[in-house]
Amino acid sequence: MPVVKAVPCPVCGSLCDDIELTIENGKIVKVKNGCAMCESKFLSHNSEHRILKPLIKRNGKLIEASFEEAAKKAAEILADANYPILYGWSSTNCEATRVGLELAEEIGGVIDNTAVICHGPSILSVQQVGIPSCTLGQIRHRADLVIYWGSNPWSSHPRHIERYTTFSEGRFQRSTWKRYLLKVKASIVRKKIESALRRVFFKKKPSTPRIGGLPPSMLREGRKLVVVDVRKTKSAEIADYFIQVEPCKDYELLQALRALIRDEEIDVDKVAGVPVENLEEVADLMIKCNFGILFFGVGLTMSEGKMRNIDAALSLVRDLNTRTKFAIMPMRGHFNVTGANTVFTWQTGYPYAVDFSLGYPRYNPGETSIMDILLNKESDATLVVASDPAANFPQKAVEHLVKNPLIVIDPHMNVTAQMADVIFPSAFVGIEESGTAYRMDHVPLPLKKVVNPPRDVLSDEEILRKILSEVRKLKEKKLVEVA
Amino acid sequence: MISLHPQKEFVFPIIAEGINPDVFQDKNRGEIEELEIWEGNKQKKLGELFKVKETGTEPQQEDIAIVIYGDLSRVRRIGAWMKGGEITINGNVGMHLGEEMEGGKITVHGSVGGWAGSMMKGGIIEIHGNASHYLGAAYRGSSQGMNGGRIIVHGNVGYEAGAYMRKGLMKIYGSVGQFAGFRMHNGTIYIQKDCEGRVGACMKNGKIVVAGFLESVLPTFTIESIRKKVKIGEDDVAEGPFYRFLGDLTENGNGKLYVLKEENPHLSTYERLL
Numbered sequence: 001m002p003v004v005k006a007v008p009c010p011v012c013g014s015l016c017d018d019i020e021l022t023i024e025n026g027k028i029v030k031v032k033n034g035c036a037m038c039e040s041k042f043l044s045h046n047s048e049h050r051i052l053k054p055l056i057k058r059n060g061k062l063i064e065a066s067f068e069e070a071a072k073k074a075a076e077i078l079a080d081a082n083y084p085i086l087y088g089w090s091s092t093n094c095e096a097t098r099v100g101l102e103l104a105e106e107i108g109g110v111i112d113n114t115a116v117i118c119h120g121p122s123i124l125s126v127q128q129v130g131i132p133s134c135t136l137g138q139i140r141h142r143a144d145l146v147i148y149w150g151s152n153p154w155s156s157h158p159r160h161i162e163r164y165t166t167f168s169e170g171r172f173q174r175s176t177w178k179r180y181l182l183k184v185k186a187s188i189v190r191k192k193i194e195s196a197l198r199r200v201f202f203k204k205k206p207s208t209p210r211i212g213g214l215p216p217s218m219l220r221e222g223r224k225l226v227v228v229d230v231r232k233t234k235s236a237e238i239a240d241y242f243i244q245v246e247p248c249k250d251y252e253l254l255q256a257l258r259a260l261i262r263d264e265e266i267d268v269d270k271v272a273g274v275p276v277e278n279l280e281e282v283a284d285l286m287i288k289c290n291f292g293i294l295f296f297g298v299g300l301t302m303s304e305g306k307m308r309n310i311d312a313a314l315s316l317v318r319d320l321n322t323r324t325k326f327a328i329m330p331m332r333g334h335f336n337v338t339g340a341n342t343v344f345t346w347q348t349g350y351p352y353a354v355d356f357s358l359g360y361p362r363y364n365p366g367e368t369s370i371m372d373i374l375l376n377k378e379s380d381a382t383l384v385v386a387s388d389p390a391a392n393f394p395q396k397a398v399e400h401l402v403k404n405p406l407i408v409i410d411p412h413m414n415v416t417a418q419m420a421d422v423i424f425p426s427a428f429v430g431i432e433e434s435g436t437a438y439r440m441d442h443v444p445l446p447l448k449k450v451v452n453p454p455r456d457v458l459s460d461e462e463i464l465r466k467i468l469s470e471v472r473k474l475k476e477k478k479l480v481e482v483a
Numbered sequence: 484m485i486s487l488h489p490q491k492e493f494v495f496p497i498i499a500e501g502i503n504p505d506v507f508q509d510k511n512r513g514e515i516e517e518l519e520i521w522e523g524n525k526q527k528k529l530g531e532l533f534k535v536k537e538t539g540t541e542p543q544q545e546d547i548a549i550v551i552y553g554d555l556s557r558v559r560r561i562g563a564w565m566k567g568g569e570i571t572i573n574g575n576v577g578m579h580l581g582e583e584m585e586g587g588k589i590t591v592h593g594s595v596g597g598w599a600g601s602m603m604k605g606g607i608i609e610i611h612g613n614a615s616h617y618l619g620a621a622y623r624g625s626s627q628g629m630n631g632g633r634i635i636v637h638g639n640v641g642y643e644a645g646a647y648m649r650k651g652l653m654k655i656y657g658s659v660g661q662f663a664g665f666r667m668h669n670g671t672i673y674i675q676k677d678c679e680g681r682v683g684a685c686m687k688n689g690k691i692v693v694a695g696f697l698e699s700v701l702p703t704f705t706i707e708s709i710r711k712k713v714k715i716g717e718d719d720v721a722e723g724p725f726y727r728f729l730g731d732l733t734e735n736g737n738g739k740l741y742v743l744k745e746e747n748p749h750l751s752t753y754e755r756l757l
Contacts, residue, residue, distance in 0.1 A: 082523030108524030
């Protein structure tokens with residue numbers, strides 16, 4: 001059976017490129033090196049939920065149609081619209097996104113990607129403050145202090161810790177995997193002893209609250225992992241030090257750390273539920289490290305304060321760079337959301353929420369972002385590519401989304417597709433279609449085509465090119481009529 | 484005086500930079516009706532969307548007065564870059580009202596959308612209803628907020644009022660959301676009612692006065708003194724006593740944050756540091 005090696009995984013922003021796939025009779029039968037999400041995507045891409053033919057809604061029912069017919073229908077909807085929106089783009093390749101931007105310009109629409117509901121605030125702050133960043137390779141080999149803030153990589157990016165941070169074996173930094181195993185074993189033994197003591201003396205579980213000071217693991221040499229979150233996640237359990245911040249108080253904590261790094265005095269005893277003496281120790285730890293990295297997730301971007309939380313985090317890292325070497329990186333979700341931002345930027349100058357309605361690109365999240373447009377009920381047609389907004393947008397936004405003509409390009413019959421007027425089946429990017437995707441550290445990686453798509457199923461790029469050509473034909477026809 | 488009445492209920496965003504006294508100057512009714520305006524992605528004439536009426540004095544007068552009636556909550560950029568004249572809006576109005584205006588006066592008898600008076604350099608905006616987020620703030624990516632003039636709001640205001648403010652006066656007689664005066668460099672913000680918090684975050688200079696309830700002061704502000712009263716603008720004084728905080732320490736700031744003592748007994752813990 002043929003084995004394809006070094007396949008990039010099209011699931012999360014880590015874009016692990018060491019996956020090995022075993023192919024049998026044109027189907028993937030075995031996945032090696034991948035996490036549970038990776039395995040699930042590669043093995044079940046050909047599930048029963050797959051769409052195999054273009055569909056058009058007629059009399060409230062989705063009816064099979066030819067590709068040409070569906071493309072014409074989609075083009076008519078988009079060309080006639082006064083304020084259409086084109087959304088998705090983070091789970092497809094850069095080549096398709098490029099055509100999508102061309103289409104948005106042609107129809108005078110608003111084009112937005114999924115960054116708007118995850119790391120959009122990060123981008124706004126990066127534009128305001130700047131970002132001292134690096135590649136994941138540098139982190140793997142050099143970082144001796146790793147901080148995850150508002151992120152739970154153990155669940156969201158399962159191989160991030162193993163491949164790029166504390167559990168990875170770097171050239172200059174050793175993996176802390178064994179230390180973690182010892183910690184787990186010690187914890188099990190401690191729990192057993194405590195349980196035995198409880199049974200013998202019929203006492204309640206002894207509470208051993210630690211007041212102030214860093215745990216002994218933080219005083220050791222080598223890599224250290226710190227997690228800051230509102231609850232003790234699985235990532236927090238494996239961390240050397242966990243800071244539990246009060247919900248929606250991240251901004252205060254970040255600002256307090258900034259002040260401490262500048263050797264300023266703080267008037268209060270606790271910030272965001274954390275004693276100031278602990279924060280002083282964390283600030284010392286940050287200053288004393290040789291290469292620190294702060295990863296932040298949607299726990300920071302989407303909690304109260306949003307872009308200003310990121311403003312504070314970026315400013316903290318900027319301040320730290322006056323004392324040591326420190327970098328910061330957003331934990332991007334979809335495998336090519338960074339690519340979507342990159343293509344948007346080099347095509348239009350703006351990374352998301354780009355409005356072409358006046359004939360030139362404009363950008364103002366809050367005004368030209370899909371969520372605001374839907375909640376203000378301003379759009380009159382939507383094209384969704386490789387996304388499922390109906391499953392995760394607020395109800396009011398979805399109500400307006402489905403009230404107007406909706407076109408979906410997706411391999412699966414997802415919630416949005418079920419409510420669509422025109423549906424195009426597409427090939428899975430990274431499995432049935434090659435292309436380019438950007439990892440969370442802005443490193444572009446070539447995606448592989450390992451199996452063929454089902455018969456007559458085209459790629460996102462080909463479908464979009466066809467719609468674009470139909471839109472152009474309609475516009476030419478209209479011009480001739482006017483003339 | 485020119486009066487405008489919407490011809491229909493607007494569905495798509497209207498970009499109406501043309502509704503500006505400087506643009507209307509020296510134009511008769513017919514010429515005003517021919518002005519370009521955007522509805523969604525379609526270019527229209529002003530006359531297609533608004534009924535234009537001339538009333539009272541001749542339009543050729545030095546300072547043109549425009550009065551608009553109806554719901555304009557989807558109409559954006561009215562009075563943007565205006566240098567003189569007067570606009571009165573009887574109804575709600577959309578985003579970017581009076582953006583980068585340099586002079587004249589805009590009065591709204593209703594509520595306004597986001598970015599009202601953003602980056603304004605002069606003139607007066609008076610809002611008798613509520614104002615949304617980014618009142619007098621900077622455009623995305625810019626660090627130049629309001630740089631002069633006055634904004635008076637009789638209702639409540641959203642987040643980030645006066646962000647990146649450099650000069651001017653903002654008087655808010657209602658409550659405000661978070662991050663009022665974010666990264667402000669100078670100028671004065673007066674808030675008569677409650678403030679959601681994070682006020683003056685990263686401010687470098689300037690003055691913010693909170694005469695209502697403030698849940699907490701950022702840890703990066705330090706108490707300096709208690710003042711009996713504070714001067715607001717050139718001719719107004721707010722009676723205290725007020726706690727006076729200095730900050731933001733993270734930016735080596737020398738901004739002054741005044742919080743009314745009477746409304747904020749929970750801040751009395753700071754008094755031990757005086």
